[in-house]
Amino acid sequence: ARQDRAAPKFPDLLRRDFTAAEPNRRWVGDMTEIPTAAGKLYLATVIDLYSRRLLGAATGLHPNAELACEAIRMATAARGGAG
Structure with a gap:
């Protein structure tokens, strides 16, 4: 898929700093x-920037928000939250 140049741009909240001083402060996906x-399969992942540990992953046939949310739910459950 190509980038949608008309899509809204989101701010770089990490300011390209991919480090974390403690666990659960910064996750990236x-x-x-x-x-x-x-055919094509899509893999969504969530990583804790402190430990670099893979916290959540999900696969699906479409690169959509539901796939990303599933990986986030898994990451939240892995860290003791409600999944």
């Missing part, structure tokens, strides 16, 4: 397209 023999 990414979504990756994985080509497979059956």
Whole structure:
């Protein structure tokens, strides 16, 4: 998929500083397209910048908000919150 240049721009809240002084202060996420023999699969991940630990991951057929939310729910549950 190509970037939608008309989409609203969001501020860089981390100011490109991908460090954290303690756990659970800064989480980041990414979504990756994985080509497979059956078609495209998308992987959404959430990582704690302090430990660099993968906290949540989800796969799906579409790179949408629901996929991202599922990875966030998993990360929240991994850190003791309501998932």
